Amino acid sequence: MKVTKAVFPVAGLGTRFLPATKASPKEMLTVVDKPLIQYAVEEAIEAGIKDLIFVTSTHKRAIEDHFDKNFELEYNLEQKNKLEMLEMVQNILPPDVNCAYVRQKEALGLGHAVLCAKPLVGNEPFAVLLADDLISNSDSGALSQMMKQYYYQKCGVIAVQEVPKKDTGSYGIVKTRADKSIEAIVEKPAPEKAPSTQAVVGRYILTPEIFSLLEQVGKGAGGEIQLTDAIARLIDSQRLIAYPFQGKRYDCGDKLGFLIANFELACKDKALGQSFAEYVSKAMSKQSQSN
Numbered sequence: 001m002k003v004t005k006a007v008f009p010v011a012g013l014g015t016r017f018l019p020a021t022k023a024s025p026k027e028m029l030t031v032v033d034k035p036l037i038q039y040a041v042e043e044a045i046e047a048g049i050k051d052l053i054f055v056t057s058t059h060k061r062a063i064e065d066h067f068d069k070n071f072e073l074e075y076n077l078e079q080k081n082k083l084e085m086l087e088m089v090q091n092i093l094p095p096d097v098n099c100a101y102v103r104q105k106e107a108l109g110l111g112h113a114v115l116c117a118k119p120l121v122g123n124e125p126f127a128v129l130l131a132d133d134l135i136s137n138s139d140s141g142a143l144s145q146m147m148k149q150y151y152y153q154k155c156g157v158i159a160v161q162e163v164p165k166k167d168t169g170s171y172g173i174v175k176t177r178a179d180k181s182i183e184a185i186v187e188k189p190a191p192e193k194a195p196s197t198q199a200v201v202g203r204y205i206l207t208p209e210i211f212s213l214l215e216q217v218g219k220g221a222g223g224e225i226q227l228t229d230a231i232a233r234l235i236d237s238q239r240l241i242a243y244p245f246q247g248k249r250y251d252c253g254d255k256l257g258f259l260i261a262n263f264e265l266a267c268k269d270k271a272l273g274q275s276f277a278e279y280v281s282k283a284m285s286k287q288s289q290s291n
C-alpha cells in the first residue's frame with residue numbers, strides 16, 4: 001500500500017532550549033533561514049507525501065501559521081514588487097499537499113503523540129518525522145531512501161545510525177539480524193546494557209498495527225509512552241528493518257547539535273557560505289592568537 005501520510009510530532013516541551021521555547025515551538029527554531037519543521041516537511045514532500053499531519057500542543061500556533069496563507073504579507077510583497085520573496089512564501093507547500101492538525105493535550109511522550117494521529121492516519125502505513133533530527137543530503141532525502149526500502153522489502157522501516165557506545169543512553173538502540181530485520185529494540189539503554197551501537201534516528205515508516213500496541217504499552221523510560229516500546233512489540237508479529245540512511249544527521253534538539261547544523265549549513269549556503277566561512281576562519285585564528 002502506498003505511503004502518502006506523514007506524522008510530525010511537534011508537541012514536546014523543548015526544555016533543552018528554554019527560554020527560547022517558552023512561548024514558541026522548538027520546531028520553529030531556524031537553521032540559517034528556514035525553521036526546522038520546514039526542512040522535515042520538504043524531506044517528506046520529496047518522498048511523495050501528500051498529507052502532513054502535525055501533532056501539536058498549546059504554543060504551537062506558529063507552526064500552523066507558517067504553513068498557512070499570509071494575505072497581508074503577500075499583498076505587501078506584491079505592492080513592493082518583491083516578487084522573488086512573494087514566490088518563496090507562496091510556495092512553501094505545493095498545491096497538492098494538505099495539512100491537518102491534531103492536539104496532544106499533555107506531553108505524555110513521543111508514542112502518545114503518534115497515537116494522537118490515529119484518527120487522521122486510519123488503517124494505512126505512514127511515515128513519522130521528528131523535525132529536530134535535521135538530515136542534510138545532497139542526493140535523495142533520508143525518507144525517500146527509506147520509501148525505496150519500504151516498497152522493495154514490503155515492511156516497516158526505521159532509520160538508524162552508528163553512535164559512540166557512551167551515547168546509547170540517549171537513543172533507542174536496535175539489534176539486527178543479517179538481513180537488517182530488527183531482532184530487538186530498547187529505549188535509552190545504558191552502554192553496558194545496549195544490544196548494539198545502532199541508534200534510531202527520527203524517521204520511521206510504520207504500519208497501522210502500531211496504534212493498538214501504543215494503546216497497550218504503559219509508561220516507559222522517563223515516565224513517557226515510548227514509540228520504541230510499541231515497536232518492540234510490533235516486531236513480534238511483523239518484519240521491520242533498520243535502515244542506515246545516507247546523509248548527515250544533526251541533533252537539533254540539543255544546543256550543540258543545533259549550533260553545528262547552523263554552522264555547517266551556513267558554510268554550504270550559496271549566498272552566505274563564502275563570506276561566513278571567511279569570517280569564521282578569521283575569528284578562529286584571532287582567538288587562537290589571543291590564547
Ligand code: UTP
Pocket residue numbers: 009010011012013014015016017026055104106107108109110112113130131132253
Ligand atoms: P524530545 O525527546 O526531543 O522532547 O522529543 P522535547 O520535549 O521535544 O524536548 P526536550 O527533551 O524537553 O528538550 C522528540 C520529538 O517528539 C515530540 C517532540 O516535539 C520532538 O519532535 N514529542 C515529544 C511530542 O510531540 N510529544 C511528547 O509528549 C513528547
